[in-house]
Amino acid sequence: MATPPEQEYLRLPGRGIRRERFFSPAATTSSLWLAEDHLLCVDNDRFGEDYRRFYYKDIQAITVRRTRRWEAWNAAWIVLAGVAAGSMALLGGPVFLWALEGAFCAGLLVNLLRGPSCICHLYTAVHTEELPSVGHLKTFRKAMDLLALRIRRVQGELVEDGLGEMAQDRALKINAGEPQGALRAGSTGGEGNYGGGAHRILFVLLLLAGGVNSVFLSNRHIAITILNIGLALGMFIAVLVAVVRQCQEEVRAGVRWLTWTTLGFLTVFYFAGIVHYMFVTIAYSRSAGSQWELMKIYAALPPADAPWLAALKIPFISGALFLGLPGLVLLMRAPGKRRGQTGLT
Amino acid sequence: MNVRFGQCTHCGAWLPKEVFNAPDLVGCPGCNVPIRVAVFPALFATPPAAQVPGPLPGENEATCFYHDKKRALLPCDGCGRFLCALCDFDLSGQHLCPSCLAAGKRKGALKSLENHRMLYDNVALGLAVLPALLLWPSIVTAPMAIFMAFRYWNAPLSILPRTRIRYVLAIALAVPQIMGWGVLFYFLYHRMGTG
Numbered sequence: 001m002a003t004p005p006e007q008e009y010l011r012l013p014g015r016g017i018r019r020e021r022f023f024s025p026a027a028t029t030s031s032l033w034l035a036e037d038h039l040l041c042v043d044n045d046r047f048g049e050d051y052r053r054f055y056y057k058d059i060q061a062i063t064v065r066r067t068r069r070w071e072a073w074n075a076a077w078i079v080l081a082g083v084a085a086g087s088m089a090l091l092g093g094p095v096f097l098w099a100l101e102g103a104f105c106a107g108l109l110v111n112l113l114r115g116p117s118c119i120c121h122l123y124t125a126v127h128t129e130e131l132p133s134v135g136h137l138k139t140f141r142k143a144m145d146l147l148a149l150r151i152r153r154v155q156g157e158l159v160e161d162g163l164g165e166m167a168q169d170r171a172l173k174i175n176a177g178e179p180q181g182a183l184r185a186g187s188t189g190g191e192g193n194y195g196g197g198a199h200r201i202l203f204v205l206l207l208l209a210g211g212v213n214s215v216f217l218s219n220r221h222i223a224i225t226i227l228n229i230g231l232a233l234g235m236f237i238a239v240l241v242a243v244v245r246q247c248q249e250e251v252r253a254g255v256r257w258l259t260w261t262t263l264g265f266l267t268v269f270y271f272a273g274i275v276h277y278m279f280v281t282i283a284y285s286r287s288a289g290s291q292w293e294l295m296k297i298y299a300a301l302p303p304a305d306a307p308w309l310a311a312l313k314i315p316f317i318s319g320a321l322f323l324g325l326p327g328l329v330l331l332m333r334a335p336g337k338r339r340g341q342t343g344l345t
Numbered sequence: 346m347n348v349r350f351g352q353c354t355h356c357g358a359w360l361p362k363e364v365f366n367a368p369d370l371v372g373c374p375g376c377n378v379p380i381r382v383a384v385f386p387a388l389f390a391t392p393p394a395a396q397v398p399g400p401l402p403g404e405n406e407a408t409c410f411y412h413d414k415k416r417a418l419l420p421c422d423g424c425g426r427f428l429c430a431l432c433d434f435d436l437s438g439q440h441l442c443p444s445c446l447a448a449g450k451r452k453g454a455l456k457s458l459e460n461h462r463m464l465y466d467n468v469a470l471g472l473a474v475l476p477a478l479l480l481w482p483s484i485v486t487a488p489m490a491i492f493m494a495f496r497y498w499n500a501p502l503s504i505l506p507r508t509r510i511r512y513v514l515a516i517a518l519a520v521p522q523i524m525g526w527g528v529l530f531y532f533l534y535h536r537m538g539t540g
Contacts, residue, residue: 009504009505009506033505037437038457040504040505042503042505044464046464046467046471047463047464047467047468047471048461048462048463048464049461049462049464049503049504049505050460050461051459051460051461051462051504052460053457057387058387059385059387060350060384060385060387060388061350061382061383061384061385061388062382062383063354063380063381063382063383064370064380064381064383065353065354065355065370065373065378065379065380065381066370066378066379066380067378119354121354123350123388124387125387128349128350137370144383148383148385151385152385155385155386155387156386157386158366158384158385158386160366163362163365163366163384164361164362164363164364164365164366165362166389167351167362167365167366167382167384167388168351168359168360168361168362168365170350170351170388170389171349171350171351171352171359171360172351174349174350174351
């Protein structure tokens, strides 16, 4: 049998991760390649590649929507850099903290340079596909310039007069018929597939932290202080993951709001805690020989002798309960009507 | 969520006409998230009519190999059998019969039908690098990496541009590991012999 000539592929800018699960040991990276007559979407999981071809003659539309992932990552990098800077101020700035601070600042810089994020979908007559490699508007514009040129070369130019009305009319006709354009199962791993795992972990950790701090008020022990530090670290990681996740996925408005509030709440208490710890360090620096002894003194401070500590702990416990409980309740409730579902305007 | 054409991919609201082929992103009326839809002529094209078999053949006309009552339109580019409109599959300019199409897909000869490829070079490199970090598994994985590299050297790589450098690297990393184990066993053997 005659074999067709090898395709020449030209790489389109951008590379993204196709998210099918929240935690995936081998992330699938996705990239786009231009061939003579089709667009090739390649999903690479390190040991194998999956190919999807979209022939230029079949591509009906491409949508791009701005997302808040960029802002979320910027906020995450700023918080991490702030935490590292706070820890440096507290511990005197060992080398690894400088390295950590540098890495967080570099992450922030890279994210700033990548520009606003977006999500891109491609439509044909029979299906809709998310294009994870086009994750930033800058990339979209570059890729679209090349792709649209090839599509127009095959399909010809579109008359712009009355195009909006025609497209609206066409959309109504398509959607009035049989189900069309539904996202291929597992193709996005995005909206609709997220079970709220990161948010659930965050709210459970908040409740745990509230409980542990309640115990801390009556029963002083170094183990509780260490457990508190661990919980604080866990909550910070969980809130950052939840914020990033909710910027990519469909999450209830209430849960969304609670997560952002939790981020602010934890940041405020983190810095208040640092300030308090600094005061304790100054007050007990003579009697404490090492950091460990200082921590033991800190753990053993009775609330009556440390009114600031009580003033910190009580609002923290209340806040943790007020945020954690409604968060878990909202996550457990059945999903309601999505916001913004309006009729044709 | 279900994404239908003409609806916002975030909230599902119907998009206004200004969004279609707009020079920049326009706010969705439902969620106010900036969105843009680039539409192409294929959206307005009428779907192609179903392939109808050709008219009945005359006495001296060729018939389809698979349908002896239908007029042949063209030969298969793979096997040369005469095909009617129903049996002709147009694949990137090639006209193939159903059996050539099935055989091509089965044997991997039709690259435009391939939807998965194993990257043996990455597997070999992974076997040469990752277990070596734990040291002891390399006694098994280093020979496996070399075996993979030689066994699949001629296997098709990715359909994208790619060289065999990973095979070379896998061999270059696995050989010293095997040599290291060899040296270790040699010294252990001699030490036991002298001790």
